[in-house]
Amino acid sequence: MPSRVEDILMGEETLFKNITAFNPDYIPENYLHRESQMEALALCLRPALKGGKPVNSVVLGSPATGKTTAIHKIFEMVEGRSEKLVCAYVNCQLYNTRFNIFSQIYQHIFGHIPPETGVPFSRIYGEIMKKLANEGKSLVVALDDINHLFYSKNANQILYDILRAHEVFPGVRTGVFAIISDIEFRYMLDKNVGSVFIPQEIVFDPYTFQEIKDILNDRVKVGFYPSVLSDDLLDEITEATLSTGDLRVGIDLLRTSGNFAEADASRTIQKQHLEQAMQDFDSHHLQDTINKLSGDEKNLLRLIIKVDDDMTAGGLFNLLKGEVPPEGKESDSKRNSISYASFDRALKKLEFVRLIDTRFTGKGVRGNSRLVILRFDSEEIEKVLD
Numbered sequence: 001m002p003s004r005v006e007d008i009l010m011g012e013e014t015l016f017k018n019i020t021a022f023n024p025d026y027i028p029e030n031y032l033h034r035e036s037q038m039e040a041l042a043l044c045l046r047p048a049l050k051g052g053k054p055v056n057s058v059v060l061g062s063p064a065t066g067k068t069t070a071i072h073k074i075f076e077m078v079e080g081r082s083e084k085l086v087c088a089y090v091n092c093q094l095y096n097t098r099f100n101i102f103s104q105i106y107q108h109i110f111g112h113i114p115p116e117t118g119v120p121f122s123r124i125y126g127e128i129m130k131k132l133a134n135e136g137k138s139l140v141v142a143l144d145d146i147n148h149l150f151y152s153k154n155a156n157q158i159l160y161d162i163l164r165a166h167e168v169f170p171g172v173r174t175g176v177f178a179i180i181s182d183i184e185f186r187y188m189l190d191k192n193v194g195s196v197f198i199p200q201e202i203v204f205d206p207y208t209f210q211e212i213k214d215i216l217n218d219r220v221k222v223g224f225y226p227s228v229l230s231d232d233l234l235d236e237i238t239e240a241t242l243s244t245g246d247l248r249v250g251i252d253l254l255r256t257s258g259n260f261a262e263a264d265a266s267r268t269i270q271k272q273h274l275e276q277a278m279q280d281f282d283s284h285h286l287q288d289t290i291n292k293l294s295g296d297e298k299n300l301l302r303l304i305i306k307v308d309d310d311m312t313a314g315g316l317f318n319l320l321k322g323e324v325p326p327e328g329k330e331s332d333s334k335r336n337s338i339s340y341a342s343f344d345r346a347l348k349k350l351e352f353v354r355l356i357d358t359r360f361t362g363k364g365v366r367g368n369s370r371l372v373i374l375r376f377d378s379e380e381i382e383k384v385l386d
């Protein structure tokens, strides 16, 4: 007798017209609401198409704001239209040594990866640059998640390798697009890399409610059969996505609620399927966000929870410094030594990952005083904070 498990595995009925539309590496045909960023990227590449040097840029925005997609799209457009510019994309999470990164660039140019052993870095580097010089081509390298090069302390060297190639290979024109999703590394880049890399900044702001809804709706049309998802449920998913600030959440909720509906042999996604998908998600998300914080950022978050009321940034800093220790909390020497710049960076980080909001009050020195507002229930956060 067929079991429910067999039904699930073998059932012919499906709500998904194209389930790959919900995969993390899916590149959407319609890339919506990023015209100004695409134009800014095009302006950086344009000089290279006319025989000049690409303009260096930093592509900055929180996770899932479409940075990687934008780079893939613009590179595809350029390489389809011009022989003058080579566009190489490198994921620095996967490739973070000099050798690995230049092997990726080499592969892009020569169509195959160089041998892993026996070939010195200088030879790969030289072959790349000579080919570019001989063929009169410029090179732009997109270093996605460049923060990983800071962990391996390779950022400086690799940027030098790329950007100062013309000193050894005259006539070679090179540029870098550095992609960052953690605001902390914007400062690191300034501090570490200095004058060789003075980039133009291209910011990918968080999407608005309507923008998220448009993008998700487009995905629904590609991924599901018609009428699988009602507009009301799409609104709910959009709202949940907006509150996390992460478009991947919305795409994931679409996929998981579709799966729950299918397991229920339902022809449409119902509210209970979405609720199941949300429960599944909630338990993982807050934990993930908090796990990724540094010690200082966690300390600040602990303090914000303890205060348990909206407070100004200045007031929080004073508490953190230990000038007015929070009730029942002994001041410790590490806290007392935190500088305002580090405090401000930690605060911006908490806002960036959307654990808090800050709002200008119009009071304080030059009207710059900010109110800090927790975006989650303090008990919920406390449970997760070890």
Ligand SMILES: Nc1ncnc2c1ncn2[C@@H]1O[C@H](COP(=O)(O)OP(=O)(O)OP(=O)(O)O)[C@@H](O)[C@H]1O
Residues within 6 Å of the ligand: 023, 024, 025, 026, 027, 028, 030, 031, 032, 033, 034, 061, 062, 063, 064, 065, 066, 067, 068, 069, 070, 180, 181, 215, 247, 248, 251
């Ligand atoms: N404007 C958009 N239109 C359609 N899909 C989008 C858009 N922006 C983002 N997406 C989708 O959201 C997901 C995340 O996008 P992407 O990987 O480009 O973001 P990212 O900013 O590079 O993220 P991260 O910083 O985490 O690497 C992908 O599935 C992508 O297809």
